[in-house]
Amino acid sequence: xxxxxxxxxxxxxxxxxxxxxxxxxxxxxxxxxxxxxxxxxxxxxxxxxxxxxxxxxxxxxxxxxxxxxxxxxxxxxxxxxxxxxxxxxxxxxxxxxxxxxxxxxxxxxxxxxxxxxxxxxxxxxxxxxxxxxxxxxxxxxxxxxxxxxxxxxxxxxxxxxxxxxxxxxxxxxxxxxxxxxxxxxxxxxxxxxxxxxxxxxxxxxxxxx
Ligand code: GRF
Numbered sequence: 117x118x119x120x121x122x123x124x125x126x127x128x129x130x131x132x133x134x135x136x137x138x139x140x141x142x143x144x145x146x147x148x149x150x151x152x153x154x155x156x157x158x159x160x161x162x163x164x165x166x167x168x169x170x171x172x173x174x175x176x177x178x179x180x181x182x183x184x185x186x187x188x189x190x191x192x193x194x195x196x197x198x199x200x201x202x203x204x205x206x207x208x209x210x211x212x213x214x215x216x217x218x219x220x221x222x223x224x225x226x227x228x229x230x231x232x233x234x235x236x237x238x239x240x241x242x243x244x245x246x247x248x249x250x251x252x253x254x255x256x257x258x259x260x261x262x263x264x265x266x267x268x269x270x271x272x273x274x275x276x277x278x279x280x281x282x283x284x285x286x287x288x289x290x291x292x293x294x295x296x297x298x299x300x301x302x303x304x305x306x307x308x309x310x311x312x313x314x315x316x317x318x319x320x321x322x323x324x325x
Contacts, residue, residue, distance in 0.1 A: 126324040130157040132315070133209040135217035136164045140171020142215040142236060145308035146315065147178045155312060156319055160207040163200070165219055181207075187219065197225035204228070210324060214272065215311065218247070222275055233272040234318065236311050238303050240266035240285060245278040250300050257290045264289045265299075267306045269314035284314035 129150075134143050143162060149155040162175035167184045175182035185203060187196045204212055205228055214221075214235040226233060239249040243265070253265035266287045270280040286306050290299055 126156065126319070126322065128324055130155075130210045130319045130322060130324060131160045131208055132157050132211050132213055133160055133204050133207050134162050134175075134213045134215050135204075136162060136169055136171040136215055137166050137218040138169050138171060138216045140169065140174045140216065141304060142307055142311055143171045144174050145312055146213065146215065147174065147180070149312040149316075151178075155316055157315065160209060161204075163203065165217070171216070193222060194224045197222045201225045201228040210322065211315070211318065213311075213315065220275065220277065221272065226272060226274065231271060231273070234283065234315065235270055235272045235278065235280070236307060237268050237270070237278040238265075238307060239268065239278070240287065241268050241270075241279065241282060249278075250303050251296060254290070254294075254296045254299055257294075262290065265303070267303060267310050269311055283318060284310050286310050 132146065134146060136143055146155065147159055150157050150159060159178070159180045161181040161183060162171060163183045163185050164172050165186055167186065172182040172184065183203070185200055201224065209229070210232065212229050212233045214233065237249065239245070239253060244252045250265070253262065256262045264287050266285060268285040269283045271283065272280050288303055288306055
């Protein structure tokens, strides 16, 4: 059944579990969109691998369970990922959203949520995978190699770094007189909007039971 917009009229809100490692401004965009009804979803839990992540405070303020799940040196990555998957699974997510989650997830995690893990990356497909993508794009601009960068939202089917089936992307021009800070600010504004739009599109095509 679909609604007037042709979107799936789901019998319930989509359940999201959001993984973060830092400030959580993208998490905040999701929380605000859920609160305003722009997203027919609810954040069931927020999990960080770092206790000092300010995003946890944003979750608490929104009344959402905020959990810290650090990777102890003693345990193997595969063991950590499997335990993390069990924790995430306990919140019964329809989608797992990586919003500034700074760990590469192995198949020991991804196998729990086939087709349901969404990642945000501050670069265009095939450009600047990995960390510090905005700073690396800015450095390439200063070398005269590029005049634009962008943002992508994609599914995470495997252990590829910042690549996977694309859900949304947007080009962000680098303008004369830009500093790294002004570029970062413009990029984050696009991220907040694009992530919510991509999740909205995903939920609109989902048939939740
Ligand atoms: C974002 O730029 C995201 O694309 C990248 O890490 C940053 C996290 O920002 N992976 P925030 O924690 O959501 O403010």
